[in-house]
Amino acid sequence: AQKVTQAQTEISVVEKEDVTLDCVYETRDTTYYLFWYKQPPSGELVFLIRRNSFDEQNEISGRYSWNFQKSTSSFNFTITASQVVDSAVYFCALSVINDMRFGAGTRLTVKP
Amino acid sequence: SAVISQKPSRDICQRGTSLTIQCQVDSQVTMMFWYRQQPGQSLTLIATANQGSEATYESGFVIDKFPISRPNLTFSTLTVSNMSPEDSSIYLCSVDGDTSTDTQYFGPGTRLTVL
Numbered sequence: 001a002q003k004v005t006q007a008q009t010e011i012s013v014v015e016k017e018d019v020t021l022d023c024v025y026e027t028r029d030t031t032y033y034l035f036w037y038k039q040p041p042s043g044e045l046v047f048l049i050r051r052n053s054f055d056e057q058n059e060i061s062g063r064y065s066w067n068f069q070k071s072t073s074s075f076n077f078t079i080t081a082s083q084v085v086d087s088a089v090y091f092c093a094l095s096v097i098n099d100m101r102f103g104a105g106t107r108l109t110v111k112p
Numbered sequence: 113s114a115v116i117s118q119k120p121s122r123d124i125c126q127r128g129t130s131l132t133i134q135c136q137v138d139s140q141v142t143m144m145f146w147y148r149q150q151p152g153q154s155l156t157l158i159a160t161a162n163q164g165s166e167a168t169y170e171s172g173f174v175i176d177k178f179p180i181s182r183p184n185l186t187f188s189t190l191t192v193s194n195m196s197p198e199d200s201s202i203y204l205c206s207v208d209g210d211t212s213t214d215t216q217y218f219g220p221g222t223r224l225t226v227l
Contacts, residue, residue: 033213035215043220044219044221047216050213050215095214097214098160
């Protein structure tokens with residue numbers, strides 16, 4: 001069975017600080033996808049990134065970067081120079097053949 | 113990515129009544145999913161709805177409580193039946209925007225409060 005653990009329930013930072021959101025996953029399948037979604041106060045889930053299990057290349061998109069390490073079953077998300085608009089709940093998710101499981105989420109608060 | 117709308121966006125209902133939530137997508141999709149997000153919690157999959165077949169429900173969810181329709185490739189409904197305050201949640205619809213990569217795109221959600 002698939003499982004996603006986001007150990008950090010809440011994180012609070014001051015604007016311009018860097019912050020890393022942790023995600024650890026469990027699966028016995030060799031083919032799977034990992035995702036990060038952002039849920040702002042409005043409630044909508046915004047897709048941020050997808051990674052397949054065969055691609056361990058790290059990715060950077062603007063202030064966002066993701067570190068995928070199969071050796072530790074982790075898929076961590078870093079926001080550089082955080083901004084108030086980054087305040088949201090962030091969910092890590094694991095999918096195997098369209099069976100998507102979400103972590104508990106990390107609530108990030110960025111203070112001005 | 114697909115554009116997904118849900119109706120209603122929010123509702124306040126009385127105990128014992130039923131509410132039907134609509135999900136409309138701007139393109140044809142094979143799979144549609146319904147999730148529940150209880151206050152302060154993560155998302156839990158209720159069921160997967162494929163056009164032309166019965167929905168597949170996850171453990172803990174039953175058709176009598178959450179009947180689902182999927183009449184075509186762009187539309188689905190979820191009914192929350194005989195509601196109780198424990199059903200107060202955000203209900204989200206999602207679609208398989210890219211079946212080759214398991215990517216799901218989500219609608220804006222329906223905030224349901226049951227009194």
